[in-house]
Amino acid sequence: MTRLEYNSLIPSRFLIVSSHLLVLLTVFWSREENIKACLELSYSDENYKRKDTEFLVGVSLALIFLLTEIIGFFGGMSTYCQSQALFSIVTHSLGTIAMSYFIADSWDCDLFWWIFCFSSVMPGITEIVIIMQVLGMNKYT
Amino acid sequence: MAASGNNRILSSLPYQILLVFGGWYYILYSVVTLLLFIYKGIILPYPVKNVVCEVVLLIFLCGVEGTRVFLGKKGNLTERSMSVILSLVLTVPAIIGVVYFLRWQTYVLQLEVILGAILLVVQGLQSVFGLFGAITFARASQLT
Known part of the structure; x- marks a missing residue:
């Protein structure tokens, strides 16, 4: 592969991952509307608190998956792995777009789990596999 | 291109x-900041004077940041402490500009925070590593 492709895939992956990080941090601090959207009109405080905790756990897990990916990326484990770069660009860009709609249109907070599944867990798991390959078996892709 | 006599590489990878x-x-x-100016200009009563001032400041900041990163990169690769120190000096206006957009501009959105x-x-980490780099390069050039 030529150097040009490395040079364009790596920064684009970095920019997409950081934009996903931005959107997740934004929803972390302004989540009231989304939580109200998944409760019935006359909700009790207890129900709100339960949903709030549930959602917070989801966002924190997404941030942890993102952090492992950032560590793998900056640690040099998956920096030059092209298939992982492409996979991560596709899933994170879709996740960023979906999360922007999630915030702007205040979607139901249960829908977050679908976005979480497809845009945080999937690239996170492939990243963890790559990190284990590099650290455990010393196999660079 | 090692400035010191031996062949040890002093440039810092991080x-x-x-x-x-x-x-x-x-x-x-x-x-993103530029697009948010357009967004704020459309949905909020934003005086033209302030928009112009802030866009000019952003363009100025782009120049400062570009020079800073360029000097840092070249200084690190050629192991010259002078350009790393210049890059560290330019960090001060860069940080003040970012703090202006974070704290004191006309409308601050949560996304901007x-x-x-x-x-x-990122800039803080860069300054810490840059300081260590500058000290290492200066010491190496004094020894020879």
Whole structure:
């Protein structure tokens, strides 16, 4: 592969991952509307608190998956792995777009789990596999 | 290109990584900030004077940040402490500009707070690594 492709895939992956990080941090601090959207009109405080905790756990897990990916990326484990770069660009860009709609249109907070599944867990798991390959078996892709 | 007599490489890899990706992040930062000016201009009563001032400041900041990252990268690769120190001096206006957009501009959106905070963290790390790099290069050139 030529150097040009490395040079364009790596920064684009970095920019997409950081934009996903931005959107997740934004929803972390302004989540009231989304939580109200998944409760019935006359909700009790207890129900709100339960949903709030549930959602917070989801966002924190997404941030942890993102952090492992950032560590793998900056640690040099998956920096030059092209298939992982492409996979991560596709899933994170879709996740960023979906999360922007999630915030702007205040979607139901249960829908977050679908976005979480497809845009945080999937690239996170492939990243963890790559990190284990590099650290455990010393196999660079 | 080692400035010292022996062939040991003194350039710091973390500093270089931080500079390269900090530069890319700054492009994202300036584009998002510019788009948010348009957004704020449409939905909020935004005096023309303030918009012009803030856009000019952003363009000025782009120049400062570009020079800073360029000097840091070249200084680190050629192991010259002078350009790393110049880059560290330019960090001061860069950080003040980012803090202005984070705290004192006409309307601060939550997105801008998060964007600016991440950029400040990156710039802080760059300054720490840059300081160590400058000290290492200066020592190596004194020894020879």
